[in-house]
Amino acid sequence: MAASSSSDPVESHYASRSLVDTVLAAVDAAGLPPGLLKASDLAPLDQFHVRGLQATKELAALAGIDSGSRVLDVGSGVGGPARHLAEWFGCEVVGIDLTEEYCRVAEALTVRAGLADKVTFKAANALALPFKNGSFDVVWTQHVAMNIKDRPRLYGEMHRVLKPGGWLALYDAMAIDGKEPIYPVPWARDPSTSFLVTADALRAVLNKTGFAIRTWRDVSEESRQWFAAQKPPAQPPKLGLHLLMGADFRIMAGNFGRNVAEGRVGLLMAVAEKN
Numbered sequence: 001m002a003a004s005s006s007s008d009p010v011e012s013h014y015a016s017r018s019l020v021d022t023v024l025a026a027v028d029a030a031g032l033p034p035g036l037l038k039a040s041d042l043a044p045l046d047q048f049h050v051r052g053l054q055a056t057k058e059l060a061a062l063a064g065i066d067s068g069s070r071v072l073d074v075g076s077g078v079g080g081p082a083r084h085l086a087e088w089f090g091c092e093v094v095g096i097d098l099t100e101e102y103c104r105v106a107e108a109l110t111v112r113a114g115l116a117d118k119v120t121f122k123a124a125n126a127l128a129l130p131f132k133n134g135s136f137d138v139v140w141t142q143h144v145a146m147n148i149k150d151r152p153r154l155y156g157e158m159h160r161v162l163k164p165g166g167w168l169a170l171y172d173a174m175a176i177d178g179k180e181p182i183y184p185v186p187w188a189r190d191p192s193t194s195f196l197v198t199a200d201a202l203r204a205v206l207n208k209t210g211f212a213i214r215t216w217r218d219v220s221e222e223s224r225q226w227f228a229a230q231k232p233p234a235q236p237p238k239l240g241l242h243l244l245m246g247a248d249f250r251i252m253a254g255n256f257g258r259n260v261a262e263g264r265v266g267l268l269m270a271v272a273e274k275n
């Protein structure tokens with residue numbers, strides 16, 4: 001891949017070249033119906049987290065979203081979860097992501113899905129959310145915090161932009177006390193951009209920020225089973241995360257599975273209410 005023009009090592013990790021044409025060509029080559037794309041059509045490419053669309057559906061069932069909700073997806077990637085929420089609930093979703101190129105891909109796919117009136121994207125850092133206090137009913141985030149060291153500021157920003165009584169729905173990889181992940185993993189090539197915390201540390205920072213925990217679900221075991229059931233295809237699939245991350249995504253995903261199987265990394269879904 002060509003070198004990225006971004007100076008942010010996290011952004012360079014996720015996109016080191018332009019991706020919109022590549023992704024749209026792959027969507028066409030996959031022979032998807034010419035009409036409006038559904039969340040399930042794009043899921044192999046746009047649900048960038050363990051257990052894909054199934055995990056998004058599970059978190060959505062916990063998150064208290066309805067058609068009147070205004071949802072912020074922090075670290076929205078190429079927009080699969082945001083489109084799924086709009087498609088299922090008919091709600092408005094705003095996605096922000098550090099990686100500008102992912103926002104461009106997200107916008108292009110959202111037009112193809114016919115959801116551009118409900119779902120919008122903006123390049124921004126989760127540590128400085130470009131929204132007024134109390135702008136959202138739900139803040140949603142999946143597999144993003146692992147790249148973010150300053151957790152008090154991250155959850156402080158999420159708390160600030162939520163309305164009083166609003167909900168934070170999160171799905172993240174967790175550190176396990178005393179265990180080191182094997183690298184590279186999908187979120188980092190080495191420890192310099194990986195900032196996992198333990199579930200206990202996460203609970204403490206959420207409480208300190210002013211959240212009351214409503215749901216706390218360790219989903220490590222179902223994640224382990226999902227990884228174990230993955231059969232690496234002989235050829236890369238027509239749609240897949242390798243289109244974003246390059247051919248060695250396979251190695252990164254394999255290491256993530258190994259980390260979960262060996263108890264080096266856990267997975268957690270949680271919902272917390274703004275006090």
Ligand SMILES: C[S@@+](CC[C@H](N)C(=O)[O-])C[C@H]1O[C@@H](n2cnc3c(N)ncnc32)[C@H](O)[C@@H]1O
Pocket residue numbers: 010011014046047048049074075076077078079080081096097098099102124125126127141142143144147148186187
């Ligand atoms: C593994 S992907 C997950 C994408 C999406 N949440 C999903 O589940 O499909 C991680 C995303 O987090 C974004 N990210 C990492 N650090 C960020 C930050 N400080 N602010 C905003 N986005 C960030 C990356 O650019 C990337 O798109």
